[in-house]
Amino acid sequence: MNSGAEAVETALKAMRKWGYDKKGIEYPKAEIIVADGNFHGRTTTIVGFSTDPDSTSRFGPFTPGFAVVEYGSLEAVKAAITPNTCAVFVEPIQGEAGVVIPPKGYLKGLRELCTANNILLILDEIQSGLGRTGKLFAFEHEGIRPDGITIGKALSGGLYPVSAFLSSDEIMDVFTPGIHGSTYGGNPLACAVARAALDVLVDEKLVERAAELGAYLKTKLEAIPKDKINAIRCIGLWAGVDLKPEAGGARKYCYALKDRGMLCKDTHVNTIRLAPPLVITKEQIDWAVQQLTEVLA
Ligand SMILES: Cc1ncc(COP(=O)(O)O)c(C=O)c1O
Structure with a gap:
């Protein structure tokens, strides 16, 4: 597809259709469990299960069929499962929420819960x-x-709009010719750019580089004076710096950093996200x- 949101829409359609075609859920009763604090894009279905008022306000009525539970809580997912649940759909780490890392064992626990209940576990890796x-x-x-x-x-x-939903044949088979597509989805230029970008990722060892330099970034960030900082979360080359409320919000610091030539983003009022x-x-x-x-000083 093109945008990340379209990849998510494709995934949501696959989850539901798998629920009807393969799991045998009665139509149209399929339910998808999602997490609070999520960010999966800006289409009407997607913002319908967002818990961020900036994304949702005055864009309703929204698509039914989503159960929103606490991010990081396996108990909450367990409690939301019904015979009509076709999928659990979450970010493995929540990016827009401010690089929120779930408790250790969360993904493993989700995998076990989903396998035990014949539910798909679909992860949004668009940012992570x-x-x-x-x-x-x-x-x-x-x-x-x-x-x-x-x-x-x-x-x-x-560089260029291109996105994808990746899965197994068993799940992808629910898309038969003609039932899903987009004029520009999978266009040759986008695919060529993606292939080149993936080559760079491998040839220049960017994954290994992110691990090594991420550890360095973490050490450096943790050494910053803590007067205005509440917490720092850093994994790879991705960090959320939570400011104390008395610092007056993250946005002004992001603007000040922009003036110095450094782009980062404020999320949820008090967090500076570095990517x-x-x-x-x-x-x-x-x-x-x-x-x-x-800038913080
Ligand atoms: C986890 C996640 N999913 C989906 C999206 C939506 O992608 P796009 O803005 O390309 O539609 C984003 C964008 O920030 C994202 O972070």
Whole structure:
């Protein structure tokens, strides 16, 4: 497909159709379990199960069939499962929420719950995937295999709209010719760009690089004076820096950093999210952390 949101829409359609065609759920009763704090894109179905008022307000009425549960809680997922549940769909790490890393064992627990109940486990790797966390995919940190993933963004090195839903034949088979598509989905230019970007990822060892430089970034971030900082989460080349409420919100610091030539994003009022390019150098990390230190001071 083109945008990440379209890859997610494709995945949602596959989850539901698998539920009817393969699991035998009565039509149209399929339910998908999702997590609070999620960000999966901006289409009407997707924002319908967002818990962020900025995404949802005044865009309803929304698509039914989603159960929203607490992110990171296996108990909450367990309690939401019904005979009509076709899939659990979550981000392995929540990016827009501020690089929120779930408790250890969460993905493994989801895998076990889904397998035991004949439910698909589909992960949104659009932001976390393709090297960002120091693994090719974030789910590898827990050694599990999901039933499907969505990818986008880095699939073209951020250069061109191209996204995908990846899964097994057994699940993909629910799409027979003519029932799903897009004028520009899988167009030759996008595919050529994606193939080149994936070659760069492998040839330049960007996944390994993200792991190594991510550890360096973490050490540097943790050394910043803590006057205004509440918490730091860093995995690979991806970090959320939570500011104390008295710091007055993350956005002004992001603007100040922009003026110094460093782009990052405020999320949920008090968090600065850093997602540097995987080709960043150690010297550039030193420079970036210096800018952040100065701006916070
Ligand atoms: C996890 C996740 N899923 C989906 C999307 C949507 O991608 P796009 O903006 O390309 O539609 C994003 C974008 O930030 C994302 O972070």
